[in-house]
Amino acid sequence: MRTSWTSKALVQYRLATLAGMLGALGLASLAVHAQTIIALPAQALSLSLSQLAREGAVNILAPSELTANHNAPALSGKLTVSEALHRLLEGTQLTVQQRDEKTYIIHGPPAQAEALPLRPSDIVTVLPPVMVNGTNAMNDLGFAAQSSSLATRTDTPIIQIPQSIAVVTQDTLASQQDQSVRDVLRNISSITIDRVGSYSAQGLPYIRGYAAPVLLDGLPVALSQSDIPLSLPPVAISRVEVLKGADSILAGSMDAGGLVNIVTKRPQADPVQRLTVQAGSYGDWLTSLDLAGAITDDKKLTYRFVMSGERAGQDSIGYDGKRNFYVAPSIGWHDAQTTLVVGLQQNSDREPFAPNSLLLPTGPMNLSSPLGRPDDRYLINDTAVYYDYTRKLTSSLTFHSKARYDASSQDSREYLITALPSPSGTTFLPQTNQIQQDQISVDNNLQFKTRTGPITHTLLGGFAWSSDRYAQTLGSGTSVTVPIPVPPLPPVAITSVNKIPSQRDSLTTLYVQDQMTWGPLHVLVNLGRSQVWTTHDAPGIPSARVTNWSPSIGIAYQLTDSLAIFANTTHSFLPQYTFPTFNGSVPQPRIGHSIDTGMKFSLLDDHLTGTVALFRSKESHAVQDDFNHPNFYAVVPDIAYRGVEFDITGRLLPGWNVIASYTYSNAQAPNGEVGQLPTHVASLWTTYDFQNAFLHGWGAGIGVWARTHYNAIDATGNLYRQAGQTRTDVSVYYHAKRWSATLSAKNIFNRALYDDYADQRLEQQSGRLFFLSGTYDF
CATH class of the missing domain: 3.55.50.30 (Phage tail protein beta-alpha-beta fold)
Incomplete structure (x- = not known):
């Protein structure tokens, strides 16, 4: 009789023999051993x-x-x-x-x-x-995300990363019926959106009071191109990740608040065949298709095809509505040593101007019609190709390379208010803005795993490079003076054109990283050297170059398998040579420094995750408009934000899901006047799937988003205290085996709501909106 040991040895021998035979035939069964x-x-x-x-x-x-x-x-x-x-x-x-x-x-x-x-x-x-799907696994359990590759460039459990990271998963997006990335970001602490001070359709996210760069699948996007990832339809998005704190090692040049990463869907072997149809207020119709699966029987070759089209009659105050068309085919290959994804994305988006109201000394002017023509709009067209390649060279050494090329155009046309309302009327100036932009981004690195005694190291060294060519043409016409509400205005007619010579911005970053693990202790050390170089096509304009080192270190200690404490210090820099001072000097780069400390937890069998953090983000050498010398800038004293953040997401009980956040912040501005983050901001979205047999498949959700007051600048240039507010959303849904239906209401109490930032103007949010959507898995 064979013993258990000899049986096991025999099995191992037979497996080894079989593996050797397959290896001789060139088959990839090396993963067994x-x-x-x-x-x-x-x-x-x-x-x-x-x-x-x-x-x-x-x-x-x-x-x-x-x-x-x-x-x-x-x-x-x-x-x-x-x-x-x-x-x-x-x-x-x-x-x-x-x-x-x-x-x-x-x-x-x-x-x-x-x-x-x-x-x-x-x-x-x-x-x-x-699966053999050509993508890295995203360890999401419903609302709860377990891992991320954003902070480390390697897929790492979030509880082991000594930085504040918040993730909104695909299940959360579907649960809320989010209509835009802006909706998604409002789930996360310390985030506000500026659609007044930024010249873009989607606005600019701010984290901890500072402008936040936007990454797409981990690659940086030029600030002037942030509309590209922010205008993606929800069906295109796999998850949205937010990293808090200064981190120029990832984004190159940036402010000190943090960054946003939009992760798009990739090929996979698990089949997906989903059709979605949505109808909403103001004639909004959306249809999307999501297809994925294996092409070959061995599931090594896979595909993804995502397509979406949306059309709305108008927005809440009468601007002509949104138009969007998106298509993204991609192919993936995955075997024991190689992962490769190649794809194309085409996104055409027409957005009405944000309904920006004037902030008068008596309060926001209530809008019932456009401040301009109904056809004032932004047009965005972007065509992109990309690849993402990983090769396991040995059991300990891995090469990773990814790149993306975008050819984009942006075209805006509007009537802009240039003078305050008066008895004689309000003056409007017709203007256009056309931008042509090409950007390529590349990131290559080598990952090496080794040990020194009891310490495991994941070493990473790499090179990131991006180049962005930017050309702009501004047009203006003859101003008109009319009363408010605005009567029909003539079509925008341009009489003066200013073609700005194109410029090219190049960013290179050399970086090294060491992730060290010693039992429950996790240490992350980064060092990056970034260089920004700008050249101009116009003669006589010299090129400019700035180089800076950005170190960071973070420590996380797991008290238990589900509880960890962490602390970190990170740095950032942002060139300012395009902001001339009156005395002719060039301001130094804006230097950011962040300190975080807090606790992370993963409870209820990893279905409930969260982070509590104390933070302080500071910037030195920042500039602002020089009010004594128009068209020039002045350096201001250090600006800092400090406070407390809390994010929690996941499943509390079977059927009960939640995502919630809270931020307390204290702005330390030179005169304590205007900040991009209210003192208190909170959000909550929770759903419940009924558990009894009679109501099986039914569920409901409710969400509340609230903030306290903030200081703003009114149309006369004086400080104005913009009041706090609360918004409530609700939904009811039914999920069957192959289909689902959801009815949701945004701002169910139809309150007059305004956005997060005001500088003479502020965005008036929509009143009550309804959306009915259905999905069918065929």
């Missing part, structure tokens, strides 16, 4: 399996009942996935079955296995599978 450097702390079994699946690039499947009440021991060393699984399951009476080279299934004891058959409807992916 490939060893990986593994460093897992003692924690919940489900979390260890998640990390192992991510690091080993495999799928680990199990009914949630099997892993919910088990803890796993600490595990470190160079192991195969199979060896690591057997060590993690020791003493649990659970067993593992390998279905194929990329899939492992966890089983319970025989009696329990009969009670819990592993049917497809019962299988729970401990980590959303790294």
